[in-house]
Amino acid sequence: MPSFHDFDAESEPHGDEADEACERPEASPFARSAGMSRRALARGMVGAVVTSGLFAGCRPCFSPFSPKHETKLNRGPRTFTLRIEIQPGRYRRLEAMLDDPSFNPFETPSSGIHFARLFTAEHRYLYFMVIYDDYEDAITFLNVNAKGVDPVFENCTDYPGASNPELLDEYVRSKFLCVELFYRAYDESQREIRDALALRDAFLVFVRSIEGVSDKELRTRYAEFLVNPNMLNHDRIRDNDVDWADTEAGRPLRLRPLAMPDPEQAISAPDRVSPFTLMARVHPSKLPKLVRTLRLGTFANIELAARPLRNLPTLHFARVSVVDGNQMLFASVYDGDFIQYVEDFSTRISKEIDTVFGASVGYPIAGSADIFAFKDFLRANQIVTRDFAGSYLDRSLLQIQSSVKLTKALARFSKRVGPDHRNLHTRMQCFLHDHQHLLT
Amino acid sequence: MLELGQIQSTILREYYRKDSPSFECYLFLHFTEAEDARALIKRLLPMVTSCADVDRGVAHVLNIGLTYPAVDMFGFGGAAHALNQTDHEATGAIAAFKCGMKARAVSILGDVDESDPDNWEPVYRNGRIHAVVWVTAKQEEALRQGVGKAREAIDAAPTVELLHVQEARGFSGEYAGTEHFGYADGIAQPSVLGSGIPDHPGDGTPRKRRGWDRLQPGEFVLGQIDESGQNQFRSPFFVNGSFLVVRKLQQHVVRFREYVAEVAQRNGTTPELVASKMVGRWPSGAPLVLSPDRDDPALGADDRRNNDFRYDGDPDGLRCPLGSHIRRNNPREDPSGPGAVQTRLHRIIRRSTPYGPRLPDGAPDDGKERGVMFAVINADIARQFEFLQLNWINSVLSSTVLTLPADRDPLVGQQLRGRSAGKFLIPSSHRKKAPTIAWGLPTFVTTRGGAYFLLPSLDALWDIAHGKTYEDPNGCEQDEPQRPPDPLPEPRQPSPCDKLPRGEPEPAPSEPAVEAPAANADPPANADPPAEVTAPADANPPATPPSGARSKEGG
Ligand code: HEM
Helix, strand or coil: CCCHHHHHHHHCCCHHHHHHHHHCCCCCCCCCCCCCCHHHHHHHHHHHHHHHCCCCCCCCCCCCCCCCCCCCCCCCCEEEEEEEEECCCCHHHHHHHHHCCCCCCCCCCCCCEEEEEEEEECCCEEEEEEEECCHHHHHHHHHHCHHHHHHHHCCECCCCCCCCHHHHHHHHHHCEECEEEEEECCCCCHHHHHHHHHHHHHHHHHHHHCCCCCHHHHHHHHHHHHCCCCCCCHHHHHHCHHHHHHHCCCCCCCCEECCCCCHHHCCCCCCCEEEEEEEEEECHHHHHHHHHHHHHHHHHHHHCCCCCCCCCCCEEEEEEEEECCCEEEEEEEEECCHHHHHHHHHHHCHHHHHHHHCCECCCCCCHHHCHHHHHHHHHHHEECCCEEEECCCCCCHHHHHHHHHHHHHHHHHHHHCCCCCCCHHHHHHHHHHHCHHHCC | CCCCCCCEHHHHCCCCCCCCCCEEEEEEEECCCHHHHHHHHHHHHHHCCEHHHHHHCCCEEEEEEECHHHHHHCCCHHHHHHHHHCCCCHHHHHHHHHHCHHHHHHHHHCCCHHHCHHHCCHHHHCCCCCEEEEEEECCHHHHHHHHHHHHHHHHCCCCCEEEEEEEEECCCHHHCCECCCCCECCCCCCCECCCCCCCCCCCCEECCCCCEECECHHHCCCCCCCCCCCCCCCCCCCCCCEEEEEEEEEECHHHHHHHHHHHHHHHCCCHHHHHHHHHCECCCCCECCCCCCCCCHHHHHCCCCCCCCCCCCCCCCCCCCCCCHHHHHCCCCCCCCCCHHHHHHHCCEEEEEEECCCCCCCCCCCCCCCEEEEEEEECCCCCCHHHHHHHHHCCCCCCCCCCCCCCCCCCCCCCCCHHHCCCEEECCCCCCCCCEEECCCCCCEEEEEEEEEEECCHHHHHHHHCCCECCCCCCCCECCCCCCCCCCCCCCCCCCCCCCCCCCCCCCCCCCCCCCCCCCCCCCCCCCCCCCCCCCCCCCCCCCCCCCCCCCCCC
16 A cells, blocks of 8 residues: 555646746756755755855845755645836835725636735835746746736836736745745645545545445446545546646636635625735844744745644635735735634744744734733734735635545555445445544 | 622523523613713613622612623713724724624634624614613512613613613523523623632633632633733723623524434434534433433433533543534644634623523424524624634634534524535544444524623713713813714724624614514413513503604514
């Protein structure tokens, strides 16, 4: 039986490209230390960070390291943040445009994008953040949405327009803001997640359909289920990797702006995903240490796939940047209600949170454990996210994680137990029992 | 010890217990002129019972709640305004109270479809409620007396309009203490420090190993230290008051019984088990955690044992499913859910009483409306009641293991339809058996209406009655009643009321005055008399209302 890892390697739908994004802008000297062990890498990294400190002109990649190409340690979602100066006198107009609920800059769906957001700050800058699988995806995303994003970015200086990918690429790189901390709760690409979610839905339909059926019927239904295109069936994926994922119409997950609720989720949709953005002043003296810690955190999370925030079941992504050497920009994507999110912070990972925010001016003395003061701090420093789009705005992190787990479990199960397995009924019951928590 | 003589009695005293049915009556009022309303409160004030009164023994209990428009009308809007300005936690509570339930129904409470405010009963839908006079008694006769006196006072106020009378009554006999689905209710209540009543094991916050701590009084009584160690409400107007949430929840009993029977039949188990898994307790009240396989009436009836349990021995929900009603609404120290630190911020005191006749077991649908008058006491509506409703009932329960990503409270949640229709999973403890899944869960409880009230302290009621206001938090009183300050500045964060899809600002003035639900005929097969009655016909007709006020009997 293959381990999780073997399995991932085989099923990885887009192989090595995942690493491209971070390398593209400038290859790191450490990038290709092919045979380096994790520990050596970590040691080197610490050294590099310590010596580099707060270097100006930070590379647009969130880690001082570019990832090793040969491993798949760092596959999965990546991010960049753009900070673009708005032309004098255009700030209000731009804000009004972004606030208009009928205006949606990201109308055209585009694959490989997890979340994107736009906001303005400091009465001068437009910020654009995107979480993508490949850097190209991000450029394509802007490119195909030129009609929507051009009117926005045209208010900024030197904007070349989104319809020319090369110029756009150059422009984007010139506006990068260094991301010091990047936390992600999953390593799967948008396509994998989309497929896993669809598979889980299909599996639930299947489970419902086999309730109390005869053995023969069970075999037929199971065989029918196994041809589901979202099954992680290795051969299929190798055969037509790109095709089936991109052409299958009616897949549930495409970019959808926040303002357009799914009629089926008509309720205030508290389990929907929301953005949170915050900007706070930082004590300059505390900054170097903060940045070092943040980079270490990023390194652990992205390169070593450590999940220090594993306990946080509502946080999809978090990013921290330092702006102008005296402000901290925090942006996250979370599930559900703000109060619950903040309480999760305070009660589950208050130490980590204190590390991140502790350097800010006005941070509660008792730290985030003082939930009420912490909430006040967040509210006081929050900035309005003017536009937000995402690929799975109606799916919670738990749903994503259990779908991904279930997909993997199903692939293993289906390899061992086919539709004509002798004990199909019992094996199926056992499988359902063993994975019952992925079905809620 | 709290100032029990100042605190209205419902806040900390449960007037009825399982063995004695309770008779309740809610009188909803609309004020036209502040002076007249003040006079009414002055007349009612001697009848208002405090916790101390209840301890001394009273025949009936009478409490007064005010909605924000009334508070504003009496010139105390400024106190709330001042709280708002501090930009502190209390702002959440104040914002909820100011907006009122209807404005938050769709966006926060999940009242859609059948529960949509457009389908609410007119009295709640119109948003004209200024006050509730809530009378409770152990005997019907005592209730009549209490209501009679209250109505006399109301009738003497020419511009005060009695909008609606809602009665509720607990069942008697073998069904005493149960609600319409057949489950013992009102067992678990938070125990409050300084409340002066004994608590039962399990009522408080679980300590690390074993034992329970009482909750800080500020969670339920304003102006006291709360679980954050702070006092959020210092304005004397609020001190010793509390917020009251009243919700009329209709229970679809036949729908519930048929559904659990069907699920049980498909899975070869009993309807009782399926329903009990949804609740988290057996009909007698015995918790599933302590008695996983069968009901244990002795345990259910034993107040010292029936709430003394934790979820740490059941991390996978094999005894009490993670999604069950009581586990969601008070996860205690649930190792797979929000921990004790988080749970203690979201406790509520429940005071609910059934309305409508009990449907005999196995009887077909009689077409009558039944449910509970669900009342909640809490100091911060947004953080307590609304949080439960939004996050733990109608949404994902934040949990550390991969559980409950999508399903909602099976008993009281607003279920979705279509692709994402709700389901409820009963984990299986047998290795070779798949879990039981209740598919396509219907919505069993729908909202008929409700409102948010402030239950002011007796002192604050006195001040209202005598036209005092005090803008200064130090309590300097001013003789002149003061108008509230200008309209509030726009809050920085868009408040949930703002993004309401359909906000109807003002009610149509031509709405009928009294809503007259058809009086229930007592079903012969049923031992319990009907619990909901229209404004009783025997009650005194009102004095001829002046123009502007409407007749109370206009049906
Ligand atoms: C018609 C609607 C409802 C019915 C029939 C119902 C029924 C019950 C029952 C049978 C219990 C167990 C007995 C007990 O512990 O007292 C219970 C407990 C509880 N319910 Fe409900 N309930 C309803 C609505 C609600 C709502 C809307 C909320 C919250 C907003 C809520 C919150 C609670 C809480 C907090 C507990 C106590 C859990 C504990 O401390 O262990 N209930 N309910």
